[in-house]
Amino acid sequence: MRIKVERRLETPKFIYILIPLASIIASLIFVGILLFLIGVNPIDAYSTMIYRAFGTKFGVTELFVKTAPIILTGLAVSIPLRAGLWNIGAEGQLYMGAFAASFIALYLSPPPVVLPFMVIMAVLAGMMWASIPGVLKAKFELNEIISTLLLNYVAIYWVEYLVYGPMKGKEVYNFPYSDLFSDYAILPRFFGTRFHAGVIVAFILAIAIYILITRTSYGFAVKIVGANPKAAEYAGISRKKIIISTMILGGAIAGFAGMMEVSGLHMRLRAAVSPGYGYTGIPVALLARGNPLFVIMAAFLFGLLYVGGSAMQTTYGIPVAVVDVFQALVVLFIIGGDFFTRYRISFVFREASA
Amino acid sequence: MSLLLWQGGKGCNFYKLVEHYQGIEINMGNRKTKTERGWALQGENSDIILEMKNITKVFPGVVANDRVNLEVRRGEIHGLLGENGAGKTTLMSILYGLYRPDEGEIIFDGEKRVFSSPKDAIESGIGMVHQHFMLVNKMSALNNILLGYKTPGDPLLDYEWAREKIRSIIEVYGIDAELDERVINMSVGEEQRVEILKSLFRDVKLLILDEPTSVLTPIESERLFQALKRMSEKGLTVLFITHKLREALEVTDRITVLRKGRNVGTLITKRTDEKELARLMVGREIDMKIEKKRVEAGKDVLKLENVYARNDRGLMALKGISLSVREGEILGIAGVSGNGQKELEEVIIGLRPVEKGKILFNGEDITFSSVRKRTRLGISCIPENRIETGLAPSLTIEENLILRDYESFSRNGFMEFDMIEAHAEKLVEEYGIKTPSTKAPARTLSGGNIQRLIIARELSRNPLFLIASQPTRGLDIAGIDYVRRKLISLAEEGKAILLISEDLEEIVQISDRIAVIFEGEIRGIFDRENVDIDRIGLLMSGGADN
Numbered sequence: 001m002r003i004k005v006e007r008r009l010e011t012p013k014f015i016y017i018l019i020p021l022a023s024i025i026a027s028l029i030f031v032g033i034l035l036f037l038i039g040v041n042p043i044d045a046y047s048t049m050i051y052r053a054f055g056t057k058f059g060v061t062e063l064f065v066k067t068a069p070i071i072l073t074g075l076a077v078s079i080p081l082r083a084g085l086w087n088i089g090a091e092g093q094l095y096m097g098a099f100a101a102s103f104i105a106l107y108l109s110p111p112p113v114v115l116p117f118m119v120i121m122a123v124l125a126g127m128m129w130a131s132i133p134g135v136l137k138a139k140f141e142l143n144e145i146i147s148t149l150l151l152n153y154v155a156i157y158w159v160e161y162l163v164y165g166p167m168k169g170k171e172v173y174n175f176p177y178s179d180l181f182s183d184y185a186i187l188p189r190f191f192g193t194r195f196h197a198g199v200i201v202a203f204i205l206a207i208a209i210y211i212l213i214t215r216t217s218y219g220f221a222v223k224i225v226g227a228n229p230k231a232a233e234y235a236g237i238s239r240k241k242i243i244i245s246t247m248i249l250g251g252a253i254a255g256f257a258g259m260m261e262v263s264g265l266h267m268r269l270r271a272a273v274s275p276g277y278g279y280t281g282i283p284v285a286l287l288a289r290g291n292p293l294f295v296i297m298a299a300f301l302f303g304l305l306y307v308g309g310s311a312m313q314t315t316y317g318i319p320v321a322v323v324d325v326f327q328a329l330v331v332l333f334i335i336g337g338d339f340f341t342r343y344r345i346s347f348v349f350r351e352a353s354a
Numbered sequence: 355m356s357l358l359l360w361q362g363g364k365g366c367n368f369y370k371l372v373e374h375y376q377g378i379e380i381n382m383g384n385r386k387t388k389t390e391r392g393w394a395l396q397g398e399n400s401d402i403i404l405e406m407k408n409i410t411k412v413f414p415g416v417v418a419n420d421r422v423n424l425e426v427r428r429g430e431i432h433g434l435l436g437e438n439g440a441g442k443t444t445l446m447s448i449l450y451g452l453y454r455p456d457e458g459e460i461i462f463d464g465e466k467r468v469f470s471s472p473k474d475a476i477e478s479g480i481g482m483v484h485q486h487f488m489l490v491n492k493m494s495a496l497n498n499i500l501l502g503y504k505t506p507g508d509p510l511l512d513y514e515w516a517r518e519k520i521r522s523i524i525e526v527y528g529i530d531a532e533l534d535e536r537v538i539n540m541s542v543g544e545e546q547r548v549e550i551l552k553s554l555f556r557d558v559k560l561l562i563l564d565e566p567t568s569v570l571t572p573i574e575s576e577r578l579f580q581a582l583k584r585m586s587e588k589g590l591t592v593l594f595i596t597h598k599l600r601e602a603l604e605v606t607d608r609i610t611v612l613r614k615g616r617n618v619g620t621l622i623t624k625r626t627d628e629k630e631l632a633r634l635m636v637g638r639e640i641d642m643k644i645e646k647k648r649v650e651a652g653k654d655v656l657k658l659e660n661v662y663a664r665n666d667r668g669l670m671a672l673k674g675i676s677l678s679v680r681e682g683e684i685l686g687i688a689g690v691s692g693n694g695q696k697e698l699e700e701v702i703i704g705l706r707p708v709e710k711g712k713i714l715f716n717g718e719d720i721t722f723s724s725v726r727k728r729t730r731l732g733i734s735c736i737p738e739n740r741i742e743t744g745l746a747p748s749l750t751i752e753e754n755l756i757l758r759d760y761e762s763f764s765r766n767g768f769m770e771f772d773m774i775e776a777h778a779e780k781l782v783e784e785y786g787i788k789t790p791s792t793k794a795p796a797r798t799l800s801g802g803n804i805q806r807l808i809i810a811r812e813l814s815r816n817p818l819f820l821i822a823s824q825p826t827r828g829l830d831i832a833g834i835d836y837v838r839r840k841l842i843s844l845a846e847e848g849k850a851i852l853l854i855s856e857d858l859e860e861i862v863q864i865s866d867r868i869a870v871i872f873e874g875e876i877r878g879i880f881d882r883e884n885v886d887i888d889r890i891g892l893l894m895s896g897g898a899d900n
Contacts, residue, residue, distance in 0.1 A: 224746050234737060236728075
């Protein structure tokens with residue numbers, strides 16, 4: 001028997017839906033096997049997750065609270081991805097946004113306008129951080145995957161340095177925390193839960209970005225660069241400008257996510273502001289194929305995993321890292337699945353005579 | 355790995371590799387019995403090493419090879435001459451196992467053969483050096499030569515044995531290469547020598563060289579010719595594909611001329627000359643069926659003054675081009691591809707920087723203007739590479755139809771989808787683009803319809819000037835006729851047109867003036883009234899004009 005790999009002339013539409021779904025299912029099965037191997041019944045584990053996220057008011061609001069930053073980082077990855085760029089740096093951009101917002105909240109706070117000021121500075125910090133790989137890519141063709149990834153560590157350790165050192169709070173004992181923000185610097189919360197105003201903003205932003213990239217001429221230009229950079233140049237679109245602007249836009253959104261986390265949840269700057277939302281943005285953008293409305297859907301899936309993941313930790317003693325395993329598997333399956341959009345595999349049982 | 359999910363992994367090397375060996379097969383048992391290497395001896399006394407009889411190959415809409423016969427004698431250098439699209443590469447691809455012929459048979463070394471893959475051909479003793487080299491840049495010459503070869507003592511590589519063998523090849527044929535140098539550091543000429551060594555290392559009896567001088571400097575070409583002559587003296591047979599008359603005359607023993615997929619004659623080199631070859635290659639009968647009214651040419655629309663530009667390799671590709679295109683006129687650029695046509699197109703539309711010189715558009719200096727500015731001034735372009743440059747294949751027909759003017763289809767930054775749809779429907783109707791829907795991806799269109807789409811887009815902009823680069827390449831008769839008539843009617847409306855084409859017949863048929871380009875220089879400009887095909891053919895091939 002031989003396996004024959006043939007190039008597809010046409011990719012059937014269902015493949016594009018099938019691949020993300022199959023990737024999710026395959027990842028669930030693999031994580032299930034992993035759970036089984038450490039002696040946890042996967043079906044019990046998964047149903048605990050579902051119950052924790054949907055069964056209580058606390059669970060549902062927590063789901064939204066965890067989903068919101070993932071929507072934002074998903075957007076931060078999606079926009080450059082539409083132009084064919086990989087922004088692996090949403091995590092770092094988020095940290096820089098968190099830092100900038102906290103700096104304003106703690107040291108420069110003219111009370112009534114502090115929130116808008118925090119937003120602006122966080123967005124600027126995210127933009128600045130994303131512009132570095134953007135400019136390097138546009139000017140010198142420096143691989144953005146590497147530069148964005150490495151800049152994450154710079155940002156994360158910068159924040160850690162601050163909360164262990166100069167910005168360490170006076171009343172936090174030995175925790176790597178800053179002081180609490182003043183009330184003016186904290187996002188309003190609703191329903192007596194952690195559901196804060198940032199969640200609503202995240203949804204509005206997703207819709208706004210959807211309009212930007214599907215309805216405007218800028219979005220069209222980004223699409224052409226992503227589809228065929230050579231044709232874009234021929235159409236008079238500057239590829240460099242699109243590279244830099246999509247990166248900066250992504251950075252702005254991730255920076256806002258950072259502000260939202262410190263101002264909406266933690267109410268202070270701390271080490272580990274994000275449990276890896278920036279990286280979660282990558283599978284989210286991949287599952288959504290860059291479409292912001294699908295980003296919302298995919299973000300809910302991962303929000304569910306985060307909520308359920310912490311439930312599994314308390315119930316079964318499984319580390320939350322199981323969420324990372326799931327994420328990595330989804331990315332691997334999607335990238336692997338891409339092969340099937342281009343090639344068809346057939347099994348030949350008898351060789352045709354020459 | 356950018357674009358991976360998006361465009362289906364354009365940037366991913368693995369896929370490229372798979373694509374390159376399209377239809378790669380993973381063998382799981384059921385292994386074929388290999389041809390023993392010793393079999394070739396049986397034909398050793400025969401004078402004819404290769405005979406291709408009545409080879410016919412039809413691609414959709416094109417007959418690439420039409421009952422071609424080719425006979426190559428042992429130990430000769432045989433030239434295969436013809437314009438681009440004459441069927442040279444198709445014929446060689448059939449011989450090398452890349453294509454299967456629809457009809458006809460191949461007799462190699464006295465045995466009837468059908469090669470099913472290059473591997474098959476190499477094992478039988480046929481080597482090919484492609485126009486674009488197939489070397490791994492980051493590996494040394496030695497490793498490139500050994501790649502895929504089993505030295506004695508396999509699976510271990512016997513480098514000493516290999517070096518010894520290569521040394522003896524270098525001694526015999528005088529083709530030298532620095533074995534430990536990485537390919538990335540090599541000149542093009544040296545890369546080519548590595549390719550040739552790769553074939554010789556596999557003990558080929560017949561070596562095919564596809565346009566070997568197209569990337570070489572004159573000195574490197576000379577060196578190659580010396581080596582080829584030595585190979586032939588040592589009994590190796592060489593098949594030399596070219597479109598340059600001079601080279602064919604200089605290095606070959608016999609020449610087969612192909613024109614439009616047919617063998618129009620095999621000549622003994624010593625008994626022929628440039629004139630005869632040019633006539634055979636280009637053909638006498640120029641079809642003048644389409645009537646082009648002579649429009650009184652108006653003022654200069656586009657003017658190039660002493661323009662220099664470099665190609666992608668950094669070599670000077672345009673060397674002081676001066677020309678002007680006037681209102682109501684078609685200026686045809688005749689020439690064999692690779693002589694600066696692509697660079698000329700890109701310099702005019704603004705994709706390639708000008709090294710020296712000036713470009714004027716209606717008197718305005720646009721030498722350093724952006725693509726967008728030039729587009730707005732009224733420069734349209736049917737690019738040579740339609741799918742790679744002219745189209746975003748994954749986007750819809752609608753979107754592709756506004757590719758170059760998308761900003762005029764928006765209001766306050768928002769796209770006007772109704773307008774775009776109406777525009778697309780109008781153009782699909784007007785230009786007869788055959789598609790079930792304007793929302794279908796452009797890649798679902800056939801070649802002819804893709805060309806119609808691009809023409810529709812470029813002409814509907816109501817341009818003042820149009821560059822049409824190879825506008826009928828790959829089209830069927832009806833498509834060709836359609837495109838030519840469109841160009842003529844556009845010129846008759848008073849537009850200026852620059853027609854770049856390898857098809858000399860096309861140039862002669864519809865141009866008002868003809869400029870001949872060779873190695874980045876304009877070698878001569880003819881008026882329609884006093885066209886001399888023989889002289890154009892000669893100039894195109896680098897012959898002297900006297």
